[in-house]
Amino acid sequence: MSKIYNLGIIGGGVSGAVMALQAAKYGIESIIFEEHESVVNGPPFCHLHAGGNLYPDITDEECRILMEQSIDMAKLFPQSIDERPTFISIPKSEKDYETYDIETRLKMLVKHYKKLIKDDPSNKILGEPEDYYKIYNKKELSLLKDLPTVKFPKTTDEWMSNTLQLVDIDRLKLPVFIVQEFGWNLFRLAAQAQLALIKTKKCDLKLNTSVTDIKDIRDENVDHNWEIQTKDASFKVKYLVNSCGFKTGIIDESLHLSTKRLIEFKAAYVSKWEPIGGLIPELIFHGKRGTSHGMAQLTPYCEDYYQIHGMTKDITLFKDGLVKSKKDEVQPRFNKDIRQKLNVAWEKEEINTRTENGIEFISKFLPSFETAVVGGPPMFGAQQIPGDNPDLRVGEVSFPEKSYARSEIVKASSALTVANQIIAQIQKEKIISSVEVMVDPNFTLLDIPKSEIDELASELTIQRGYPEAMSRLLISKD
Ligand SMILES: Cc1cc2nc3c(=O)[nH]c(=O)nc-3n(C[C@H](O)[C@H](O)[C@H](O)COP(=O)(O)OP(=O)(O)OC[C@H]3O[C@@H](n4cnc5c(N)ncnc54)[C@H](O)[C@@H]3O)c2cc1C
Known part of the structure; x- marks a missing residue:
């Protein structure tokens, strides 16, 4: 048998x-x-959402759940967690989001992180709760601006001083933040x-x-x-x-x-760039998803490879990339173009165009990033979203x-x-x-x-x- x-x-x-x-x-x-x-x-995945700080539109409860779940997964797969922080900012041009809301949410997350550690001390994988985030106003930024590059930053200030050598702070609302949301190597x-x-x-x-x-x-x-x-x-x-x-x-x-379910096809792009002689955090420039100024995200990898997400239709998102199930068809179906990318191959020209769009998008905030070049194939895939x-x-x-x-x-x-x-x-x-x-x-x-x-x-x-x-x-x- x-x-x-x-x-x-x-x-x-x-x-x-x-x-x-x-x-x-x-x-x-x-x-x-x-x-x-x-x-x-x-x-793909590259970011451990230990607090949901990439999503200003979700509820506080969802942020707390993401923090808890991320800590649990990081404990299970420690060798996949890259302990570099994330720089969070809002461009001045962005009307929908305010730094005050980010700060309020971060305070709530620190409280929650403290509770998680109290419940189980092994949950302390994002560092001390007091260091979960740091706020940088004009005064703190001016003190860090001209410091020498630190090859392997250890303190939040060192991560920020490396960032300041590259980011055009004048384009951003103040304050800006460094948060202990880490990288996640798939x-x-x-x-x-x-x-x-x-x-x-x-x-x-x-x-x-x-x-x-x-x-x-x-x-x-x-x-x-x-x-x-x-x-x-x-x-x-x-x-x-x-x-x-x-x-x-x-x-x-x-x-x-x-x-009912949705499926969504998305892609991130691999670029090669030689910026400064020190590590930088992941960089987030918030923006309304799906608009021409959607969120820009730059994720550092080893040996000067950088992954780009741009939440616009010309970069990470795709026309008809989000598809619903129908009454008589519970498995939604992508169009021919997306099926070709998922199952066969991408056109080389589209890889180049979309990666270059991404480089240009990031360069608005990081002017020297314009020298970046295509560094590899896109990291792409489709995911499911239950409900509607x-x-x-x-x-x-x-x-x-x-x-x-x-x-x-x-x-x-x-x-x-x-x-x-x-x-x-x-x-x-x-x-x-x-x-x-x-x-x-x-x-x-x-x-x-x-x-x-x-x-x-x-x-x-x-x-x-x-x-x-x-x-x-x-x-x-x-
Ligand atoms: C561009 C992009 C960036 C993302 N970034 C992040 C991030 O930074 N952080 C994060 O947490 N999440 C991120 N996500 C979401 C994350 O990738 C998904 O939530 C996660 O990978 C889904 O995992 P899964 O196991 O449910 O599905 P999948 O990884 O799709 O696994 C399903 C598996 O089932 C197999 N399969 C399907 N049908 C069959 C069959 N009939 N027989 C045998 N095998 C079958 C497939 O080959 C596949 O390997 C991102 C998603 C995208 C698209």
């Missing part, structure tokens, strides 16, 4: 991979299917997750394996509920987790389930049917929360007994040696066509 798995997970993105690893921690056997050759290869997370999935005996990892159909046998009164079909085999599972990313609706369609609110930033899980969970996270940081919610649900459905007694003493994700993560992250980065330097952290952790 073929094996029956407790959990069958479709999709090895950050959500599916974390689901399988969290299940392994509790000794729950799973099988995970990923149609590509490695895990965590879907839409290649390193992919490497740690993949190594752990291979190492644990509790998970059967099927790479290069596409799920083609699901057979629902819940009424047949047998020991399993679903049969997962691939091209040449069938696998029995008790509980089904759909973590197919923007393709979540395809599985729903095969199960005849209907629900395109501004939703906190992930969701739903349990539309018995023995079936649908993970639709909007930010990579929601993966662990969603995995824990699913584990609670499978206990409720009595698929497993209490997890309290099940923790597997032989499994810890944190046992994967840094050298192995370095090696696989480097391999994955090259395999996916990006500069190898992007697999490393700016601030290495030994």
Whole structure:
């Protein structure tokens, strides 16, 4: 008789991979299917949203959730966290946002961070709560302006003094801020997750394996509920987790389930630039998403590679890039042009044009950035947004049917929360007994040696066509 798995997970993105690893921690056997050759290869991520400071339009509650979830994920994948801060500013031309609102929110976040540390001291991964952010007015900025470059800044003032050598402060409302929202290296997370999935005996990892159909046998009164079909085999599972990313609706369609969702295609661009001889924080210039002055974001990587997001239709966003499900079609469909980019290749000319648009966009605030050049292929992908609110930033899980969970996270940081919610649900459905007694003493994700993560992250980065330097952290952790 073929094996029956407790959990069958479709999709090895950050959500599916974390689901399988969290299940392994509790000794729950799973099988995970990923149609590509490695895990965590879907839409990119580069920013740990530990406070939601990139999103002035979301609620305080969403900011607190993002902070909590980000801390949890950073504890799980420390080797993927780049501990450089983020510079937050509002251009003078921006009418919708005020620095006062940023300051009010930051004060609220410090209070929340203190509470999280009080609840569990291991939550202190963003530094001291008092240092979570620092405000810079005209006076403080003038004291830092002409200081020499610091190669590896250690204090917030050093990060700010390096920034001041490049940013045109006259274009920005004052004050400006430095916040302890860190970088998040997806290649390193992919490497740690993949190594752990291979190492644990509790998970059967099927790479290069596409799920083609699901057979629902819940009424047949047998020991399993679903049969997962691939091209040449069938696998029995008790509980089904759909973590197919923007393709979540395809599985729903095969199960005849209907629900509302959006899918969105976006891209960030890789540039090469040689600015000053010292590190800079991630730079954020706020702006209304989708307008010609949407948010500009510059993310530093190793060896002077810089990733650009510009929340305009000519850079990160695309015409018809946001698509809704229809009444009779729960899986939204992109147009031919976006499908071509997602599944085949980008035109070289469009890579150049969009990256150059991005360089020009950032140069408005960082004049010397105009010397940057295209540094690699875009980092792109499509993501799912459950429901019909395109501004939703906190992930969701739903349990539309018995023995079936649908993970639709909007930010990579929601993966662990969603995995824990699913584990609670499978206990409720009595698929497993209490997890309290099940923790597997032989499994810890944190046992994967840094050298192995370095090696696989480097391999994955090259395999996916990006500069190898992007697999490393700016601030290495030994
Ligand atoms: C440009 C951009 C920038 C972003 N930046 C950030 C950021 O800075 N911080 C952040 O937290 N989030 C960010 N996000 C969001 C983040 O990327 C997503 O929330 C996250 O990657 C979603 O993970 P997932 O596992 O749900 O989906 P995915 O990563 O899409 O994983 C789904 C997986 O399922 C597989 N699959 C699908 N169908 C099948 C099938 N039938 N059989 C087998 N396998 C299948 C796919 O190959 C894929 O690997 C960004 C998104 C974009 C587009």
